[in-house]
Amino acid sequence: MTPRINFSHHYRKMIPAVGWESSKLLDVLPVCLEDLSPEFLRYDTSYLDGGEEKQYQLPKSGNYMILLLQANSGAGPIWTTIRSQWSKNGGLSTRHANKLEYYKSHIGEVFECRITE
Numbered sequence: 704m705t706p707r708i709n710f711s712h713h714y715r716k717m718i719p720a721v722g723w724e725s726s727k728l729l730d731v732l733p734v735c736l737e738d739l740s741p742e743f744l745r746y747d748t749s750y751l752d753g754g755e756e757k758q759y760q761l762p763k764s765g766n767y768m769i770l771l772l773q774a775n776s777g778a779g780p781i782w783t784t785i786r787s788q789w790s791k792n793g794g795l796s797t798r799h800a801n802k803l804e805y806y807k808s809h810i811g812e813v814f815e816c817r818i819t820e
Contacts (some may be wrong), residue, residue, distance in 0.1 A: 706815070708815070708816045709817060710784070714747075715756075716747065716784075718774075723772075723782060724817065725774075725816070726776070727777035728772060728810050728811065729771045729777075730770075730771040731771070732769040734768060734769055735767070736762060745758060766789075767787055768787075768788050770785075770786060772814070788802055
């Protein structure tokens with residue numbers, strides 16, 4: 704079964720025609736949200752809603768991770784997504800509550816990336 708990453712919106716970083724829907728996980732970088740620049744947060748969380756730019760709201764601080772992905776199954780441009788290190792209800796099953804370990808165990812694999820609005 705192909706591992707999957709779900710997104711709540713079509714983010715601006717998801718450039719059409721580069722094959723982001725099938726992306727290879729290159730690395731998992733643990734981060735504290737408070738250490739990330741406002742510019743990077745804006746890049747990673749921006750999406751359009753009816754022509755208006757909005758940002759997915761993240762907490763001001765906390766233990767998160769950056770998934771470093773390569774589109775087109777590893778042959779396209781590199782892009783990222785910020786994720787919590789821990790599963791919330793509706794996320795991965797309880798056997799994958801520690802998402803940092805889960806994603807690290809899948810480095811090198813191709814993920815199906817899909818929007819579940």
